[in-house]
Structure formats: structure tokens, C-alpha cells
Amino acid sequence: MRFISTRGGEPVALEDAIMAGTAPDGGLYVPVELPAFDQQSAPVDAPINDFAAHVLRPFFEGSSLETELESICDEAFNFPAPLRGVQNAPDALSVLELFHGPTAAFKDFGARFLATTMSRIIQQRQTPDSEPATIVVATSGDTGGAVAAAFHRQPGTRVVVLFPEGRVSPRQQHQLTCWGDNIISLAVKGEFDDCQRVAKALFADTESSARFNLCSANSINVGRLLPQSVYYAKTSTDLHAERGEGGRYIVPTGNLGNAFACAWAKSMGFPIEELVLATNANKTIPEYLDSGEWQPRGSIATLASAMDVGNPSNMERLRHLWGDADNLRTRVRAFSVTDEQISAQIRHEFERQGIAWCPHTATGFHVYRHQLGDDDRAGKHWIIAATAHAAKFDEIVEPLVGETVAVPDELARLLEWPAQFATISADPAEVLARLG
Numbered sequence: 001m002r003f004i005s006t007r008g009g010e011p012v013a014l015e016d017a018i019m020a021g022t023a024p025d026g027g028l029y030v031p032v033e034l035p036a037f038d039q040q041s042a043p044v045d046a047p048i049n050d051f052a053a054h055v056l057r058p059f060f061e062g063s064s065l066e067t068e069l070e071s072i073c074d075e076a077f078n079f080p081a082p083l084r085g086v087q088n089a090p091d092a093l094s095v096l097e098l099f100h101g102p103t104a105a106f107k108d109f110g111a112r113f114l115a116t117t118m119s120r121i122i123q124q125r126q127t128p129d130s131e132p133a134t135i136v137v138a139t140s141g142d143t144g145g146a147v148a149a150a151f152h153r154q155p156g157t158r159v160v161v162l163f164p165e166g167r168v169s170p171r172q173q174h175q176l177t178c179w180g181d182n183i184i185s186l187a188v189k190g191e192f193d194d195c196q197r198v199a200k201a202l203f204a205d206t207e208s209s210a211r212f213n214l215c216s217a218n219s220i221n222v223g224r225l226l227p228q229s230v231y232y233a234k235t236s237t238d239l240h241a242e243r244g245e246g247g248r249y250i251v252p253t254g255n256l257g258n259a260f261a262c263a264w265a266k267s268m269g270f271p272i273e274e275l276v277l278a279t280n281a282n283k284t285i286p287e288y289l290d291s292g293e294w295q296p297r298g299s300i301a302t303l304a305s306a307m308d309v310g311n312p313s314n315m316e317r318l319r320h321l322w323g324d325a326d327n328l329r330t331r332v333r334a335f336s337v338t339d340e341q342i343s344a345q346i347r348h349e350f351e352r353q354g355i356a357w358c359p360h361t362a363t364g365f366h367v368y369r370h371q372l373g374d375d376d377r378a379g380k381h382w383i384i385a386a387t388a389h390a391a392k393f394d395e396i397v398e399p400l401v402g403e404t405v406a407v408p409d410e411l412a413r414l415l416e417w418p419a420q421f422a423t424i425s426a427d428p429a430e431v432l433a434r435l436g
């Protein structure tokens with residue numbers, strides 16, 4: 001399979017799309033043609049790594065990674081994405097738990113898959129005297145931890161994590177700084193935008209970029225989206241086999257990476273009946289579907305901070321796939337949830353289910369219980385994507401539920417590792433100085 005920019009131009013190989021991140025014309029890579037799957041041939045109740053190889057095989061055809069697809073999927077999909085029924089829901093409701101990876105958020109799926117594919121490409125391309133590839137990632141919290149975890153000790157790679165000093169939660173900071181080895185963690189004096197500016201300046205500096213073999217791992221990389229379509233394809237296939245009807249998904253949404261992967265799975269023929277987006281107060285997408293006007297803006301800080309995106313980049317892919325607002329409206333719905341509603345929903349679900357959900361997942365519960373109509377719910381099986389474990393957002397969740405949230409084992413182990421980082425000013429030269 002070859003990949004092409006949403007803005008046109010010449011198709012490139014999978015390896016080149018992954019290594020480049022963004023297309024040279026500023027567009028985003030998408031497959032030239034989506035493969036079509038028929039439900040009969042999809043393996044039912046298969047382990048997720050095997051199902052991943054089934055879904056991703058057409059994308060790897062003709063690439064240098066084709067024969068390694070199974071081992072890539074075994075390594076990347078080494079934790080489950082279970083579908084669990086919700087107690088005390090009026091109709092059939094399940095939660096798709098996407099937080100069983102090393103940093104307890106769904107970004108582990110994309111980051112691990114990107115790391116396993118990138119490190120293989122790097123090894124294929126390496127000559128005896130080439131520099132290690134340096135992956136630069138600017139993060140407001142979650143992405144950097146998932147990328148660091150995924151690339152930790154991957155041969156031929158090192159990672160520079162840039163995070164805003166004092167602006168990430170203590171647990172997030174620990175996940176950004178506990179690695180050592182090939183991970184360099186730098187606290188930047190400034191905000192997330194300053195981190196991003198430094199990263200962009202590094203990539204734009206062609207001499208340093210070539211010298212240090214700089215690569216990007218940001219969320220618009222096609223290597224992060226492909227693996228995310230796997231859990232939608234798999235759970236909808238399993239549900240369809242069980243009840244003759246596929247899945248209806250509510251996906252907490254910021255930059256639209258997770259939900260777009262669901263749209264891909266649907267377009268590939270997996271039995272996805274409906275796709276509903278839940279945003280926080282950053283409501284560029286719901287407003288677009290209502291008005292037809294695309295009006296991106298600066299982001300507003302909310303309790304569901306990983307979804308604080310005012311200009312969701314993957315909308316360019318969604319429009320490329322399904323067309324403009326008039327067309328999109330027939331295929332996707334989107335609702336915005338305020339901070340007050342998020343807090344109330346976390347409390348309410350804890351009373352009802354005895355489970356504390358993270359603020360992002362809470363937007364999904366709010367949409368299900370309060371924004372869908374009775375007809376939408378009656379007799380239908382809905383699935384809310386749970387994007388992170390509540391223990392990652394303990395300062396928000398614990399006061400609301402009045403209890404300590406137990407930390408999952410994997411995260412607890414990380415939190416015991418000693419942290420180490422340097423603080424720098426928002427200056428690319430300070431990063432370069434540390435690359436040697």
C-alpha cells in the first residue's frame with residue numbers, strides 16, 4: 001500500500017510516510033485506497049495482536065516491513081483492550097478500556113506501534129557509522145510519556161521529551177522523566193506552545209536535523225493512527241458475531257486521532273453502526289457540524305486537558321475521507337461537555353457504578369446519558385471509549401469521588417523509578433547542546 005498527502009502529490013511508501021510524519025506540502029498522509037474487509041473473513045474473539053496483523057496486512061503489502069508484521073504486532077499489542085459491560089445502565093452499554101498500556105492511556109497503542117515500526121525502519125536504513133535517530137516530542141503531558149515508554153531501549157533511537165516546566169501534573173511529570181537510558185527529558189521554561197516552537201525550530205534547522213537524524217513522533221503520524229483502528233475493528237467484529245449487530249461508539253475527542261481511526265475502521269467495512277464524538281468545552285468540531293463553518297481557535301483549558309485542542313488537525317483527514325459538513329453530518333455526531341458536567345458525571349458514575357472514570361472518559365458518559373435521545377439508546381448497544389485510567393488524573397478525580405483511586409500495577413512500578421531531567425530555556429540551541 002502507498003500513502004498520499006490529503007493535499008495531493010506523489011504517493012510514498014509506508015516507511016517514508018512513517019519517518020516523515022507530515023507530508024512535505026503540509027498535508028497528512030492517508031492510504032491511497034482503503035482496503036475493504038468482509039465480515040466473514042475476520043477472526044472472531046482473536047487475541048488483539050493476531051487481529052491487528054489481520055487488519056494491518058494490506059497496509060504493509062509491498063513494504064520492507066511486510067514480513068515483520070506479525071512480530072511488530074506481537075511487540076506493539078502486548079496489552080489488551082477489553083470491552084466491559086457497565087452495571088446499572090438503562091440499555092446495553094459497554095466501556096472499551098484503552099488504558100491497560102504502560103502509561104495507562106490509549107496513546108500507548110499508537111506510540112508503541114510507531115516505536116516498533118520506526119526502530120525497524122531505522123535499523124534497515126542504518127549504516128555502521130550512522131547516528132542514532134533522535135525522536136523529538138513536545139508534550140503537554142500524555143503524549144510524551146507514551147512515546148518515551150515506547151522508545152525506551154529501542155535500538156538505534158533516542159528520544160528528547162520537551163515538556164513545559166511546572167505545567168504538567170506530578171504523575172505526568174514522573175512518566176516523562178523516569179526513563180534514563182536513551183530518553184532525554186527536558187523541562188522547558190514556558191508553556192506547551194514554547195515546547196512546540198522549539199521542536200519546530202529543530203526540524204526546520206536542516207543542518208542539525210540531518211546531523212542528529214531528527215524524527216518526529218507527533219500524533220498526526222500515520223503510524224500512530226493505523227493501530228488505533230484495530231480495537232474498533234476487533235470489538236465491532238466480536239459484537240457482530242455475538243448479536244448480529246456491530247458497535248456504536250462514543251469517542252472522547254481532542255485532536256481527532258482516536259475517533260478518526262474509528263472512521264477508518266468503519267470505511268474499511270467493519271460493522272460500526274454509529275460514531276459519536278464527545279468533546280470538552282473546546283467545541284470546534286460540534287460547531288462545525290452544526291453550522292458548516294470551520295472556525296478553529298485557541299484552546300481553552302479544561303478538566304479533560306488531553307482534549308484541549310481548538311484546531312483539531314485530523315479534521316483534514318476526516319474531510320478527505322467523508323467530505324464536508326453536509327456529508328459528515330450524515331455519518332458523525334458531536335457533542336460538547338462543560339467542566340461542570342464532567343465533574344458531575346464523574347461523581348454520578350461513581351455513585352452508580354462504584355468506578356471512578358477519568359475526566360476524558362466522563363465526557364463520553366455525559367454524552368451517552370444526557371445528550372443522546374431515548375430513541376438513540378433504546379435497544380441499542382453503545383460503547384464508550386475509556387481513554388485513560390482515572391489514577392492518572394488523581395488530583396481531579398479523588399476530591400470528586402472522596403476516595404483514593406488505586407493505581408494500576410504498571411503505572412505504580414513507573415512511579416517508583418527515580419526521575420531525572422534538566423531545565424532549559426525555550427531555545428533550540430539548548431537542546432542541541434545536549435545532543436553532543
Ligand SMILES: *Cc1c(COP(=O)(O)O)cnc(C)c1O
Binds near residue numbers: 142256257258
Ligand atoms: C489524547 C487524549 C484524548 C484525545 O484523543 P485525540 O486522538 O486527540 O482525539 C482523549 N483522552 C485522553 C486521555 C488522551 O490522552
